[in-house]
Amino acid sequence: MALLKEKGFLLDQQDKRVKEQLSKIKHKIMVMSGKGGVGKSTVAVNLAVGLSLQDFMVGLLDVDLHGPSIPKMLGARDLKLTRRPDGKLGAIKYSPNLKFLSIEPLLPSEDSAVIWRGPIKISAIKQFIGDIDWGELDYLVIDAPPGTGDEPLTIAKTIPDAYALIVTTPQEVSLIDVKKSIRFCQKVKLRILGIVENMSGFICPHCGKAIDLFKRGGGQKLAEEMGVRFLGRIPVDPRVVDTGDAGRPIVGSYPESVTAKAFEDLIRNVVSATEEMRREVLEEAFMRIAIPISTPTKIEKDINQAVLFALYDVEKGKILVKDVVRKPDDQDLNEFLKEQVATHIVLFEPTPELAERFNLLGLRVLATDEEKANPDDLVKEYIEQVESRRTA
Numbered sequence: 001m002a003l004l005k006e007k008g009f010l011l012d013q014q015d016k017r018v019k020e021q022l023s024k025i026k027h028k029i030m031v032m033s034g035k036g037g038v039g040k041s042t043v044a045v046n047l048a049v050g051l052s053l054q055d056f057m058v059g060l061l062d063v064d065l066h067g068p069s070i071p072k073m074l075g076a077r078d079l080k081l082t083r084r085p086d087g088k089l090g091a092i093k094y095s096p097n098l099k100f101l102s103i104e105p106l107l108p109s110e111d112s113a114v115i116w117r118g119p120i121k122i123s124a125i126k127q128f129i130g131d132i133d134w135g136e137l138d139y140l141v142i143d144a145p146p147g148t149g150d151e152p153l154t155i156a157k158t159i160p161d162a163y164a165l166i167v168t169t170p171q172e173v174s175l176i177d178v179k180k181s182i183r184f185c186q187k188v189k190l191r192i193l194g195i196v197e198n199m200s201g202f203i204c205p206h207c208g209k210a211i212d213l214f215k216r217g218g219g220q221k222l223a224e225e226m227g228v229r230f231l232g233r234i235p236v237d238p239r240v241v242d243t244g245d246a247g248r249p250i251v252g253s254y255p256e257s258v259t260a261k262a263f264e265d266l267i268r269n270v271v272s273a274t275e276e277m278r279r280e281v282l283e284e285a286f287m288r289i290a291i292p293i294s295t296p297t298k299i300e301k302d303i304n305q306a307v308l309f310a311l312y313d314v315e316k317g318k319i320l321v322k323d324v325v326r327k328p329d330d331q332d333l334n335e336f337l338k339e340q341v342a343t344h345i346v347l348f349e350p351t352p353e354l355a356e357r358f359n360l361l362g363l364r365v366l367a368t369d370e371e372k373a374n375p376d377d378l379v380k381e382y383i384e385q386v387e388s389r390r391t392a
């Protein structure tokens, strides 16, 4: 555990503002990739623009602090942050239902090299979310930098209910990176929305037809192997580069093209996957069960004394990950459970008042009077109950 932790009124206020903003956003999607150049920003931009064209309220946040590319791809470098009547800064308005934000308009010149230290990066990302008014949104699409470094980690911690969308290309090396990204998501407990295979097949610039020039389908196979959704494939299309450079995303500028149609399919799958993931929580097809423990095999009877928690991610009857997490001494239990995005909590003989306290946080309370039961067995037993109900 860290010996020193930065604390202060202003930091706490910032966290509060971040939470307020996030509560107004229905779905948060972090677009990530194992390495650069696979088309992560291209997918993020076309996904955001495509969703906005379907009348969703959308925000697009460029967290690539070192190489922001969203303003260029949107052709919106001249647009500025808006100031609202109450003095608060608003995200940049691209269209009536698409707002975006990038570090680029805040830099002195286009070529400014930005050197960020870790803590500053974290604070900048929190400011992007907490200090800028995003309003009510259906989707916030976040373009994270490649890899599994500071920024994706900050987003996972700041927006624990974000879903990860992983972009890959069909090449073997890129697919290996996907496994790394999936493992990262499991470690930081980000739920995975699915995988997109970009640069999959080739669209002939002359006849506009799809040609299977390169290997394709690796992303889909990997998705099946890893048990995550395959959200779609986007072909290699020279117009993606041209429209990206010209600031006119292909979904808006060539809506009839094969590539725009591929993005349309992707967007349809994203919309249904986000709705499905929300439903899964309601129907308990996805659960994150928290059990206060005193030792690895014993439940802690007094929740108010609990420091260690066993957390189980359960999807459609299977335990995907089990983890033991220590609640920081100075963290409120409610905050801790929210940060872990727990859906269920197991309590030892709770009073109705205690159960209600957790229900009000949006958690289902599972009660036990078996003080000697092994937490793993409690979870397995509950999974059986849920599954027989779900499949009845």
Ligand code: ADP
Pocket (backbone or CB within 6 Å): 033, 035, 036, 037, 038, 039, 040, 041, 042, 043, 069, 198, 199, 200, 234, 235, 236, 237, 238, 239, 240, 241, 242, 244, 245
């Ligand atoms: P990343 O964000 O992963 O670094 P970008 O989205 O910036 O990648 O894309 C890298 C380059 O590849 C850009 O020039 C972009 O126009 C191009 N590109 C991305 N996707 C495609 C595609 N499907 N067909 C052709 N070029 C693409």
